[in-house]
Amino acid sequence: xxxxxxxxxxxxxxxxxxxxxxxxxxxxxxxxxxxxxxxxxxxxxxxxxxxxxxxxxxxxxxxxxxxxxxxxxxxxxxxxxxxxxxxxxxxxxxxxxxxxxxxxxxxxxxxxxxxxxxxxxxxxxxxxxxxxxxxxxxxxxxxxxxxxxxxxxxxxxxxxxxxxxxxxxxxxxxxxxxxxxxxxxxxxxxxxxxxxxxxxxxxxxxxxxxxxxxxxxxxxxxxxxxxxxxxxxxxxxxxxxxxxxxxxxxxxxxxxxxxxxxxxxxxxxxxxxxxxxxxxxxxxxxxxxxxxxxxxxxxxxxxxxxxxxxxxxxxxxxxxxxxxxxxxxxxxxxxxxxxxxxxxxxxxxxxxxxxxxxxxxxxxxxxxxxxxxxxxxxxxx
Numbered sequence: 001x002x003x004x005x006x007x008x009x010x011x012x013x014x015x016x017x018x019x020x021x022x023x024x025x026x027x028x029x030x031x032x033x034x035x036x037x038x039x040x041x042x043x044x045x046x047x048x049x050x051x052x053x054x055x056x057x058x059x060x061x062x063x064x065x066x067x068x069x070x071x072x073x074x075x076x077x078x079x080x081x082x083x084x085x086x087x088x089x090x091x092x093x094x095x096x097x098x099x100x101x102x103x104x105x106x107x108x109x110x111x112x113x114x115x116x117x118x119x120x121x122x123x124x125x126x127x128x129x130x131x132x133x134x135x136x137x138x139x140x141x142x143x144x145x146x147x148x149x150x151x152x153x154x155x156x157x158x159x160x161x162x163x164x165x166x167x168x169x170x171x172x173x174x175x176x177x178x179x180x181x182x183x184x185x186x187x188x189x190x191x192x193x194x195x196x197x198x199x200x201x202x203x204x205x206x207x208x209x210x211x212x213x214x215x216x217x218x219x220x221x222x223x224x225x226x227x228x229x230x231x232x233x234x235x236x237x238x239x240x241x242x243x244x245x246x247x248x249x250x251x252x253x254x255x256x257x258x259x260x261x262x263x264x265x266x267x268x269x270x271x272x273x274x275x276x277x278x279x280x281x282x283x284x285x286x287x288x289x290x291x292x293x294x295x296x297x298x299x300x301x302x303x304x305x306x307x308x309x310x311x312x313x314x315x316x317x318x319x320x321x322x323x324x325x326x327x328x329x330x331x332x333x334x335x336x337x338x339x340x341x342x343x344x345x346x347x348x349x350x351x352x353x354x355x356x357x358x359x360x361x362x363x364x365x366x367x368x369x370x371x372x373x374x375x376x377x378x379x380x381x
Contacts, residue, residue, distance in 0.1 A: 004073045004097060004301045005029065008066055009046070010084065011077030012038030014320070014357050017366060018287040019075060020046040022297040024363075025290065031066050033059070039358070040077075042366040056084065060091050067095035073301055075100040075259075076281050079154040082107050100300050101258045102280060109254070110280040113189035114152050120275050123253050125246070127275045128191035137178060139190065145169050146193040148229075149177050151186045162186050165229035167193045195226045198269040202240060203232060204247035204262040205289045207296035214251065215299050217289050218244050219318070222349070224327045225340060226265075233324035234349060235285050237292060237316045242266070246273045254278070259286075259296050284357065288318040291355045319353035322374050 007023050009016045012034040020043055023030040030046040035054040040046065051062050067074075074096045076082050085092060086104045093099055101107060109115055120127035131139040131147065146169045151162055162184045168174045181188045201221035208214045220238040224230035247262035261283035263276040282296070289296050295303075328335045328346050335341040359367045 003071065003303070005071045006031065006068060007073045007075060007100075007297075007301070008033060008063065008096070009040070009075055009077060010034070010081035012036065012040040012048075013077050014039060014284050015282050015286055016040040016077040017043055017358070018284075018290065019077065019282055019297065021287065021360060021363060022290045022295070026295075026298050026301075026303055028301070033062060033066075035059075039366050039370060042369045043363050044365060045363060056088055059084065060088060063092070064095055069095060069097055072096045073098045073100050078281070079111055079279075082111060082281060098301070102254065102256045106254050106256055107280045110260075110278045111153055113150055113277060116277055117189070117191060120250075125250055125253075125275045126272060128194055131190040131192075133178075133188070133190060137175060139174075143174075143190075144192065145171075145174075146195070147174065148191050148193040148195070149174075149181070149188045150191075151181070152189040153187070163229060164231070167195055167227070167229070194265050194267070194274055195229075196267065198267050199226050200266050200268060201226055201232070202238070202243045202264045202266065203235060203283070203285060204244060204264060205259075205283070205286070205294075205296065206247060206251055206256075206262065207259045207294075207299045208251055208256055209300055209302070210257055212252075214248060215294055215296060216244060216248065217292055217294055218247075219285055219288055223324060223335065223341075225335060228327060228333060228335070230327060231323070232285060233320045233327050234353070235288060235318045237288070240266070242271070242273055246275060250275055250278065256280075258300055261285075284320065285318050287357065288316060288355055291316055291318075316355050317349070317353045318355040318357070319350070320357035321359070322370060323357075324350075325374075 006029040009019050009032045012032050016032055017040040020030040024045045032040050032046045033049040035051050041048045051059055076085055086107055089104055109119055117127050117130040131143055134140050146167050148165055148167055150165045168177055203219040203221055206214055206216045218238045218240045219235040221232040221235050223234035243264050246264055259282050261279040265274045265276055336343050336346055358370050
């Protein structure tokens with residue numbers, strides 16, 4: 001197989017932006033294709049393709065025009081696009097030299113939160129206890145509160161209609177949220193809640209090639225806080241051998257190939273680590289791995305320069321500025337407003353950040369457009 005020299009990114013999110021910037025560093029031409037115009041469309045690096053028609057046949061037709069069976073790779077930035085890959089895998093594999101994701105069975109297992117928790121139990125990985133919903137409202141086994149409800153299948157198009165996760169502390173709350181999920185047409189995944197004071201959140205980024213070699217990093221999510229049930233907005237590189245060992249074990253048990261994020265919670269009081277989920281794709285802090293010199297993208301694409309042992313990562317603090325400002329200063333959930341974080345500590349962390357989700361001096365347009373939209377929304381709302 002010839003060396004891969006182009007990559008098509010399905011999606012245009014912050015994750016896609018990090019992917020095309022990583023591709024640029026490798027001198028690999030990138031193309032982004034999406035049904036909406038996300039922030040990656042503002043980047044100077046990729047060739048953009050906007051497909052307002054979202055049916056599979058039309059998307060495959062557009063991809064056929066930019067694919068290369070000899071030297072092209074395909075990667076998805078989100079769960080919705082992973083489902084597209086599962087549906088259309090034979091056609092996509094006939095177009096591209098490499099689809100940079102594991103097999104469809106592994107993807108489907110990672111996409112279904114309930115199925116994944118069952119897999120953890122069957123394979124001896126410590127994870128939150130799962131509850132099954134029987135006869136509409138009955139739980140098996142008998143529940144011990146608090147519980148955590150999440151959509152069984154991630155659906156970003158729901159926006160804030162259904163929360164990413166919600167903790168319930170009583171039967172009354174459970175019934176209310178079950179009705180809310182049902183009204184939205186969303187099946188909940190129900191598990192024990194681990195949102196206790198000594199819990200720390202970790203995001204393990206890994207890349208595993210077809211020979212079984214693994215490159216990895218551990219990020220500690222300092223924000224958002226566990227009880228906010230939101231994505232990471234302020235993440236630092238961390239050395240946590242037990243967390244990394246659990247993540248690598250899960251990836252190897254799946255015989256996973258490609259880039260992944262493994263989410264793990266650790267209880268510092270007991271030392272227990274819990275496997276929460278595996279995102280079978282690059283994730284929003286993907287740029288942190290790139291900044292650390294780990295070059296996950298080059299590693300899975302077989303780039304010769306990416307095969308040597310990477311340097312020891314230096315101290316890095318990654319920040320998604322817009323999301324972090326909201327998570328800390330907003331009226332309804334802000335950590336500063338709620339007393340979870342002092343304003344001085346917030347400002348100190350802000351000035352200590354040295355890696356950013358959006359800002360890049362070589363590609364500044366996404367940042368300025370993002371800030372412009374944030375200011376406009378603030379003024380008009």
